[in-house]
Amino acid sequence: MKWKGRRQSSNVEDRRGQSSGGSGLGGLNPMLLISLVRFLFTKTGLIIAGVLLVGSMLLGYNPLNFIGQLFTGSPVTSETSAPYQGTQKEEELADFSATILASTEDVWNQLISNYEEPTLVLFTGSVSSACGYASSATGPFYCPGDDKLYLDLSFFDDMERKLNAPGDFAQAYVIAHEVGHHVQNLLGISDKVQRLRGQMSQTEFNKYSVRLELQADFLAGVWAHHSQQMTQMMETGDLQEALNAAYAIGDDRLQKQSSGRVVPDSFTHGTSEQRIRWFKKGFETGDINQGDTFNANPL
Numbered sequence: 001m002k003w004k005g006r007r008q009s010s011n012v013e014d015r016r017g018q019s020s021g022g023s024g025l026g027g028l029n030p031m032l033l034i035s036l037v038r039f040l041f042t043k044t045g046l047i048i049a050g051v052l053l054v055g056s057m058l059l060g061y062n063p064l065n066f067i068g069q070l071f072t073g074s075p076v077t078s079e080t081s082a083p084y085q086g087t088q089k090e091e092e093l094a095d096f097s098a099t100i101l102a103s104t105e106d107v108w109n110q111l112i113s114n115y116e117e118p119t120l121v122l123f124t125g126s127v128s129s130a131c132g133y134a135s136s137a138t139g140p141f142y143c144p145g146d147d148k149l150y151l152d153l154s155f156f157d158d159m160e161r162k163l164n165a166p167g168d169f170a171q172a173y174v175i176a177h178e179v180g181h182h183v184q185n186l187l188g189i190s191d192k193v194q195r196l197r198g199q200m201s202q203t204e205f206n207k208y209s210v211r212l213e214l215q216a217d218f219l220a221g222v223w224a225h226h227s228q229q230m231t232q233m234m235e236t237g238d239l240q241e242a243l244n245a246a247y248a249i250g251d252d253r254l255q256k257q258s259s260g261r262v263v264p265d266s267f268t269h270g271t272s273e274q275r276i277r278w279f280k281k282g283f284e285t286g287d288i289n290q291g292d293t294f295n296a297n298p299l
Helices: 030-040 043-059 063-072 088-111 154-161 168-186 189-194 202-231 238-248 251-259 272-285
Strands: 012-014 119-122 126-129 132-135 141-143 148-151
Touching (some): 012 088, 126 148, 141 168, 154 168
16 A cells, blocks of 8 residues: 555544553542542541641652552552553554544545544553453454544554454555444444344344444445545555455354354354455445445345
8 A cells, every 4th residue: 555655644542551440549449439438528537538638748648559558458559651652563553544544534524524533542452442441352443432443553463463364455444444333323323223232132133233344344445445536545456455354354254263163143243255245345336325234135
């Protein structure tokens, strides 16, 4: 891909190197925190809080350390750290991700009136979102609760080494797929699907999950179609990289790779063939109206 030197999105939140467990009182067990609050509002608690405050002023001691020792057995500290600095390869991947996000902004601002741009959160290890805590093992994901995409850049290394899906356009496809989920959220499609959860068996709901994911693949293809028309970023072999990545993360292939058997009722993202087909349809047509995976038969 010819991506270097192009605009990078400002909608990037870099949390790499940060702990997802929080700091200060946020790290306390919730029940202990409730007990602490109740204690501080008793007469004895107010007296102790006053003593701690005076002591901290006279001695420069952080009263939160005492509270941490009392309720958790370890001091509660506020962490400060130098800005995270990754390897040269990781920093290049961060720049690449911001560039691809900018490309999705350019495309979807053109296709959707009043498009609301999502934020890309880069993290390492684990992260906290409006959808809860997640580890890198979860893979890239989109959280509709905060309109943010979450990405541990090490996933791109996993794509190459573990999934045999190398290439920068394969990586761009992953980001565009998550942005596709954001588009679904803006259009109200995600809400309709989520409302079905609990109204049917998990097996039945999985079928809707598959259609949602395949539509996100289609939308990633729509992005690629228009991005190529606007910027000519794609080079020979790029399309095949995306198709190879779609194949690599098909439910059937992943299940066979991990357990040696395929269980269609447990599919949540679609087969390799389906993922390839819907991405190609989006790429070939560029027409958002041709991506109705929910009424497609066969899928």
